[in-house]
Amino acid sequence: MSLTTDSSQANQQARSRANQRAKPGSDSVRAREESPSPRRRSRKRRERLFQWLFLVPAVIYMALFFGYPVVKNIVMSFQDYTTATFFTGEAPWVGLANYAKVLSSSLFSTSLVNTALFTLGSILGQFVIGLALAIFFQRKFPLNGILRSLLLLPWLLPLIVSSAVWRWILDKDSGALNRFLGELHIVNTGVPWLTSTSLALIAVVGVNIWIGIPFNLTILYGGLQEIPDELYEAGSLDGATGWKAFRHITWPMLRPVVSVVLVLGVVYTLKVLDIILGLTNGGPANSTQTIATQSYDLSFHEFKFGEGAALGNVLVVISLVFAVLYLRASRRSVDE
Amino acid sequence: MKSAIRTRRPLALAVAALVGLPLAITGCGTTSSASSTDAVKEISVMDYYNNEPDKSFIGDALTACGIKAGVTIKRETVPGKSLVSKVLQQSSSKTLPDVLMLDNPDLQQIAATGALAPLSDFNISTTDFAPGVLSAGTYKDKVYGLAPTVNTIALFYNKDILAKAGVTPPTTWDELKTAATKLTSGEQYGLAFNANPTYEGTWQFLPVMWSNGGDEKNIDTPETAQALQLWTDLVKDGSVSSSALNWTQADVKDQFMAGKAAMMVNGPWQIPALDKNAALHYGVVKIPVRDASQTAVAPLGGEVWTVPQTGNKARQAKAAEVVACMNSDENQLALAKVRNTIPSKTSLAAKFAADNPKLSTFTDLIKTARARTGELGEGWPAQATKIYTAIQTALTGKASPADALKQAQGQ
Numbered sequence: 001m002s003l004t005t006d007s008s009q010a011n012q013q014a015r016s017r018a019n020q021r022a023k024p025g026s027d028s029v030r031a032r033e034e035s036p037s038p039r040r041r042s043r044k045r046r047e048r049l050f051q052w053l054f055l056v057p058a059v060i061y062m063a064l065f066f067g068y069p070v071v072k073n074i075v076m077s078f079q080d081y082t083t084a085t086f087f088t089g090e091a092p093w094v095g096l097a098n099y100a101k102v103l104s105s106s107l108f109s110t111s112l113v114n115t116a117l118f119t120l121g122s123i124l125g126q127f128v129i130g131l132a133l134a135i136f137f138q139r140k141f142p143l144n145g146i147l148r149s150l151l152l153l154p155w156l157l158p159l160i161v162s163s164a165v166w167r168w169i170l171d172k173d174s175g176a177l178n179r180f181l182g183e184l185h186i187v188n189t190g191v192p193w194l195t196s197t198s199l200a201l202i203a204v205v206g207v208n209i210w211i212g213i214p215f216n217l218t219i220l221y222g223g224l225q226e227i228p229d230e231l232y233e234a235g236s237l238d239g240a241t242g243w244k245a246f247r248h249i250t251w252p253m254l255r256p257v258v259s260v261v262l263v264l265g266v267v268y269t270l271k272v273l274d275i276i277l278g279l280t281n282g283g284p285a286n287s288t289q290t291i292a293t294q295s296y297d298l299s300f301h302e303f304k305f306g307e308g309a310a311l312g313n314v315l316v317v318i319s320l321v322f323a324v325l326y327l328r329a330s331r332r333s334v335d336e
Numbered sequence: 337m338k339s340a341i342r343t344r345r346p347l348a349l350a351v352a353a354l355v356g357l358p359l360a361i362t363g364c365g366t367t368s369s370a371s372s373t374d375a376v377k378e379i380s381v382m383d384y385y386n387n388e389p390d391k392s393f394i395g396d397a398l399t400a401c402g403i404k405a406g407v408t409i410k411r412e413t414v415p416g417k418s419l420v421s422k423v424l425q426q427s428s429s430k431t432l433p434d435v436l437m438l439d440n441p442d443l444q445q446i447a448a449t450g451a452l453a454p455l456s457d458f459n460i461s462t463t464d465f466a467p468g469v470l471s472a473g474t475y476k477d478k479v480y481g482l483a484p485t486v487n488t489i490a491l492f493y494n495k496d497i498l499a500k501a502g503v504t505p506p507t508t509w510d511e512l513k514t515a516a517t518k519l520t521s522g523e524q525y526g527l528a529f530n531a532n533p534t535y536e537g538t539w540q541f542l543p544v545m546w547s548n549g550g551d552e553k554n555i556d557t558p559e560t561a562q563a564l565q566l567w568t569d570l571v572k573d574g575s576v577s578s579s580a581l582n583w584t585q586a587d588v589k590d591q592f593m594a595g596k597a598a599m600m601v602n603g604p605w606q607i608p609a610l611d612k613n614a615a616l617h618y619g620v621v622k623i624p625v626r627d628a629s630q631t632a633v634a635p636l637g638g639e640v641w642t643v644p645q646t647g648n649k650a651r652q653a654k655a656a657e658v659v660a661c662m663n664s665d666e667n668q669l670a671l672a673k674v675r676n677t678i679p680s681k682t683s684l685a686a687k688f689a690a691d692n693p694k695l696s697t698f699t700d701l702i703k704t705a706r707a708r709t710g711e712l713g714e715g716w717p718a719q720a721t722k723i724y725t726a727i728q729t730a731l732t733g734k735a736s737p738a739d740a741l742k743q744a745q746g747q
Contacts, residue, residue, distance in 0.1 A: 084449040087427040106747060172579045173523070173596065195581040197732045283533035284581040285728040300421065301535070302717045303445060 070316075077310040083303045091306075098310035107286060107294060108311075115290040115318075118205055119269045125209035126265060127258075130216025135246070137217075138224055148221070155214035163278025166207045170194050170279075194280050197287040204279055204288050208272060215268075216261055223257030224250070263326035267319045291315045376654045378408045382422070383437035383639070386413040389608075393674050401661035407654050420446075427451045432644035434655040438481060440472040440640050441535075444713040447475035453643045454478040458656030460663075468636040469680040472707035481640030482663045485677035488634040488701050489543060489603045491624070492610075495617040497524070497598040505621045509544075509566050512624040516575035519598035526575035528597035530583040531567065531731055535717075537724040539635055539708070540585070540601050541567065543623040545723075546633035546706055552719050553711055555726060556738075556745040562626060564737035568730045581731055592618075603637065604698050607676045620697045636705040638677065678702045722747060 077098050079091035102108060137148050154162065169176045170193040181187045193203040231249050235241070240248055273292045276282060282289040282297065291311060299308025379402070385394045391413060402409040412433070414422050420442055426432045427449060438446060446452060455462070455478075462470060462479050466486070473481040493505050501519055506512040516526030531537045544567065545552075550560035570576040583591075585602055592600040593613060601623060610618060622632040641659045643652055661667065668679035672688060678699050679688050689699040709716045726744035730737040 082449075083424060083445050086424040087449040087451045089428070167582070173577055192578050195578045195732075197734060280582060281533045283728050285732045285734050286533075286725070287732075297721075302721060304718075 073309050073312060073316075076306055077313050079306050081305040081309065085305070094306065098306045099314075102298070102307050102311045102314070107289065108291075110286055111289050111291045111294045114201060114288060115270065115292070117201060118208070118272070118288075118290055119266060121202075121205040122208040122212060122269045122272075123262065123265045125205065126212035126216045127262065129209065130213050130261075131220050133213065133217045134220040134224055135250070137221055148217075151217060152214045154211050159211070159274040160278055162211060163207070163275050166210075167194065167279050170203055170207075195284050197285055200280055200284055200287050204276055207279060208269065208275055211275065212265065212269070216265070219257060219261050220254070223254050226257075227253045259326070259329050263322055263329070266322045270315060270319050270322075291318075376407055376650050378410055379434035379651055379654050379658065381409055381411045381435040381437075381658070382414065382419075382433040383411070384414055384416040384419045384439070385437075386415055390675060393671060397662060397667055397671060398658065401658045401667075404661055405654055405657040407658075409658070423451070427644075430647075432646055434644070434646060434648075434651050435658050436642045436644050437639050438642060440481070440483060440486075440636065440638055441708045441716060443473055443481045443640050443642070444475045444709045445717070446642075447480040448714050451644055452480045453645050453652060453656075454480055455482065455643065455656065455659070458643065458653065458660075460656060460660045464681040464683040466636075466680055466682050466702055466705065468702070468705040468707045468710070469638075471710040472636055472638075473640050475713065481642040482659065483638045483640045483680050484663050484668045485672040485675060486636055486638030486680045486702055486705070487603050487605060487677045488637055488698060488705050489540060489601055490620050490622055490634070490697050490701060491599055492592060492602055492606075492618050492620055493599040494592070494595070495619055497595070501598075505619060506624045507621070508624050508628055509626045513566075513569060513573075513575070516570055516599070517573060520575045523596060525577050525591070525597045527570060527599045527601075528576065528583070528588045528591045529567075529580055529601040530585055530588050531571075531580045531724075531727050532582055532584060533724050533728050535720050535724070536585060537727055538720045539637070541723065541727055542635040542706075542708070543601075543632065544626075546635070547623070547625045547630055549630075551711070552708075552716070552723070554745060555719070555723060556742045558738075561738040561741055564727065564730050564741060566626075567727065568737050571731050572733075578731070581728060604676045604678070604695060607694070620694075622697060622701060631704060632701065634701040634705045636702070636707045638680070 076091070078093060078095060079085075080094045080097075081091045085091045133151065137144055172178065172190040172192045172195060175190075175193070177193065178187065178190045181191070192199060194200050227250065231253070232245060235245050235249050271292050272290070273296055276288055276290060276293050277296070280288045282293045292315060295308050295311035295315065297308075298304045298311060381398055383394060385391045395411060398409045398411060416439070419437075419439070423432070423436065423438070423446060427446075432451060436452075443452075460479075460482070462482065465482065469483055469486055470479060473479050473483065491505070497519060498505065498515075503515045503518055506515045512527070519526035529540050531540065541563070544563040545555075545560050548559045548563045550557060550563055571578055571580060577591075577597075580588075585606075588597070588600050589602055589606045589609060591597040592602070593610065593616060610616060623634070625632055641662050643655045643659055646652060663680075665679075665681065665684060668681060668684055669688060671677065672679045672695075673692060676695065678695060679685065680702070682703055685699050685703065689696040692699075708720070712719055722744040725747070726737075726740040729735050729740035729743065734740070735743060
């Protein structure tokens with residue numbers, strides 16, 4: 001998430017810088033007509049200085065809070081960084097050993113597949129349900145506003161609270177979900193949602209979908225509001241109503257918003273940690289272990305900070321691919 | 337034009353000030369270190385007893401020890417999960433407390449960094465301590481930490497349920513299996529333990545593994561496979577819920593208290609909660625062994641007190657006095673009684689067990705209890721991960737116990 005917000009900030013900065021450049025330019029045209037050249041030069045220098053002064057806080061902030069951790073993490077991934085390093089400051093250089101170790105571990109492929117399934121499943125579910133709800137709330141009906149704000153609830157709860165509650169709901173023996181299904185006679189024995197190797201990932205994806213719906217709903221709803229009513233009116237005269245209206249008016253008009261939601265969603269889902277830790281701790285038998293949870297485990301439970309950092313960087317690179325895709329997509333839409 | 341520039345100047349100044357401010361703040365932070373020649377009036381202590389009633393029990397003992405040593409105690413309690421990261425943070429910023437409490441399996445990890453002072457530097461006596469307690473506190477032949485009281489796990493059973501089913505508390509694995517099957521009916525499971533993918537899952541498995549001769553150095557052995565086979569059989573035949581794969585020890589206690597498990601593997605720290613329910617009658621026995629001739633070996637739990645290398649000799653000396661005082665016979669007995677733990681000196685065991693019959697099983701177990709880090713030291717976390725991975729693989733049926741252990745050991 002942070003990566004994409006960075007880049008969108010950077011975009012804005014680039015744009016505002018471009019504006020700044022344009023304005024002083026037109027000023028200086030005027031200046032050339034009014035005043036002699038030495039004054040012009042000092043003014044120009046002063047303007048350049050101010051431009052830098054305005055940039056400096058942002059640059060320092062970025063360097064301190066984004067640059068430093070990223071650089072530190074990259075350096076750490078090439079070191080034998082252990083608990084002793086904290087006290088002695090000594091971290092021997094080990095080259096690519098950390099990467100070789102985590103990438104060749106038998107757990108890596110499991111984590112990679114789980115991360116892919118988790119991300120894909122979560123995004124698909126969140127997006128489809130979020131879009132359906134957004135379209136539903138487009139209609140005018142009583143309590144629309146209240147219901148919509150109630151749907152934001154999962155977003156407002158601390159993740160550790162949500163996962164604790166869901167852990168109880170999904171419990172095999174006394175969980176609310178199994179009780180409910182039992183009363184309806186859909187199942188007669190407890191479904192081991194979180195303790196079966198085939199169901200745990202599905203259950204975790206389900207909870208993550210529940211958490212992600214508000215985000216998708218809010219942004220897609222905002223996007224839908226932007227589509228002018230006239231288009232639908234004109235479309236209905238030509239016979240485009242219902243599904244056809246969605247296919248030929250809503251979807252094309254919503255495309256830019258959809259790409260933002262999807263890319264942000266992917267980057268956000270890749271790094272999910274607390275929900276999985278709270279629900280299953282990566283179990284049973286690593287069936288919900290993702291790259292994020294494995295990296296956390298290596299660093300903070302096994303104290304292999306170098307290996308944890310290496311795995312973390314792998315995750316950053318994967319996120320970066322999506323961030324670049326997003327940047328290219330948004331640049332194209334600006335160009336258009 | 338000119339006026340426009342003038343109004344901009346204060347803004348530029350403000351920006352420059354804002355940029356400079358953090359630098360100024362960080363500059364100020366490094367000036368507060370007292371010289372070691374001053375008389376020590378106050379020492380800092382950090383521990384993870386952040387919940388009542390333990391928070392007060394430990395706090396009171398510390399205050400009393402402080403008075404004895406002529407210093408006031410500045411105590412900080414942090415949540416258990418964040419203690420080690422906090423210690424690492426402090427050791428890199430050279431702000432470690434004068435007295436530091438650590439969970440015993442973490443001691444060697446921290447001692448290996450060089451952040452702790454050996455207690456022999458301060459002539460603190462280590463006689464009479466149970467061998468397990470000393471091996472947990474020792475790194476490279478030097479004792480770095482001592483625990484006033486320790487704990488372990490045993491088998492709790494619900495007296496009423498067992499009496500009704502005509503079952504006596506099991507002592508061997510076969511008896512355990514038969515009893516657990518017999519006690520399973522409807523919503524009630526015969527036994528509850530936790531086998532979750534954390535060190536807690538490993539901890540609960542250690543009694544059966546160690547008592548049967550298994551060893552953490554190499555888990556790919558028939559002895560450990562037999563132990564894991566027992567755990568697997570109990571889950572497979574339904575006498576333990578498969579939810580054990582995700583339960584914590586607190587969940588296990590809740591199941592037992594709700595009458596949903598007739599027996600459970602748990603520790604004495606659950607006793608206050610169990611005693612709150614007057615209708616619950618429970619007993620405690622050792623965790624069964626495979627063959628009646630085997631001795632039960634339990635894993636040692638508990639927290640050790642240490643003196644970090646703060647570089648201030650006078651303060652370290654005072655800190656050592658406090659650590660010695662916390663480990664005195666009187667404090668061991670008093671703290672063990674109120675906290676439902678066991679004194680770590682074997683010389684106190686007989687008296688303590690007589691005064692606290694409820695804790696006699698645990699007191700007995702401590703004499704032979706084994707420290708998790710006794711053999712592997714800093715290598716323990718990696719091996720503990722392999723153990724819980726193997727447990728999870730076997731209990732979910734992904735591999736037979738022997739194969740699961742072989743895979744995990746090879747990783």
